[in-house]
Amino acid sequence: MQRHVRRASLARIFRVTSDARNCRMKMRQGMSSEIFNDESMLEIFRAEVETHSESLTAGLLALERDPRDTSRVDEMMRAAHSIKGAGRILGIDPAVRVSHVMEDCFVAAQDGRLTLRPDHVDVLLRGVDMLIRLKNNTKASVDWSQFNAEVEPLVGELAGVLSGKPTSTEETIAAPTTVPTAPSLVPDVVIVLPVMLDAANAESARIKFIEGLNSLSPVVRFDLSLTRDIDAMGIALLAAAPACASGTASRVEVVGANADLQLVLQVTGIDQLYSVGSCP
Structure with a gap:
């Protein structure tokens, strides 16, 4: 019985990859409108966000620790581009706007025109969080304009990242304190x-x-x-x-x-x- 419970846990892990693969297969095979309905179209967006949000988060966390390590920027750029494409097909404008600016940030970083600092990474991670929220609210009758009040300022902050400007978080950081002469033990x-x-x-x-x-x-x-x-x-x-x-x-x-x-x-x-x- 315990083995069956564990298999159920594994099934939940592999569902994301399977959903994404099935949705893409439907598109390539040209499924009829009777099968490829509104719900299956929305599932494309859900699968894209679930598939790529993990790589975006992992890449940004690594970049936050070492802004010089750009080894995963290309992967993150392609992930944002894929989410943007799915959102554009389905007319999910908030997702298109957020992922578009995120993609531009990664392209600029890839070209060496932008160095993504930790404060920039915080803004990009909030972009990932917003995409996940949009994914969790996907349904045929949703009014995407309800997210404008949150998306507008976020897109503005992402545009600020693209221009290389410091974010409000960085501007409010206090001046560093002097290093104590007698170092103390730091607890776990x-x-x-x-x-x-x-x-x-x-x-x-x-x-x-x-x-x-x-x-x-x-x-x-x-x-x-x-x-x-x-x-x-x-x-x-x-x-x-x-x-x-x-x-x-x-x-x-x-x-x-x-x-x-x-x-x-x-x-x-x-x-x-x-x-x-x-x-x-």
């Missing part, structure tokens, strides 16, 4: 993850993770003892964390994973990136 940072590690909670954990690395803590530890479910964004966070910590003074650990989560980490290969403990 423990990030207790919630019951459901979804996109919103993953973003909160990401911020704490970056703060932990910046504090020069010897260990930044993700505690999964409370976590019972994890979505693609949570998996992306855990997968990207070791690479982000590479070259820093911190070691990243994952502890407290129950049997089902350990299976997820094993199937995704995350358990090979660092040691994974079981529930105490």
Whole structure:
């Protein structure tokens, strides 16, 4: 019985890739309008966002740690371009506008015209969050103009990133304090993850993770003892964390994973990136 439960967990992980593949196959085969209806068209957009949001998040997290590492910029540019295309086909204007400016930012970074600083990455990550929100609200009767109040300022901030201007976050950063003459021991940072590690909670954990690395803590530890479910964004966070910590003074650990989560980490290969403990 436990094996069946674990198989169900695996099925949830592989659903995203399968949906995207099936939608693209329908387009290539020229399905009739009776089969290729409004719902299946909307599924194309959902599948594109689910498929590419993970690579966007992982790439941006790596870039936040090392702005000089542009090895994943091309992948992120193609991901934004793919989401833009799906949104344009379906007339999802907010998604087109957000992904279009994001794509332009990645193209500029790829050409060497723009260096994406950590404050820029924060804005781009909010762009990914917005695309996920739009994906979660896709239905045939939705009025996309309801998102204009949020999309307008976000697109403006993304345009500011494209121009290379500092964001409001960077402008309000306080002047650095002087380094103390007698260094003190920095304690380990423990990030207790919630019951459901979804996109919103993953973003909160990401911020704490970056703060932990910046504090020069010897260990930044993700505690999964409370976590019972994890979505693609949570998996992306855990997968990207070791690479982000590479070259820093911190070691990243994952502890407290129950049997089902350990299976997820094993199937995704995350358990090979660092040691994974079981529930105490």
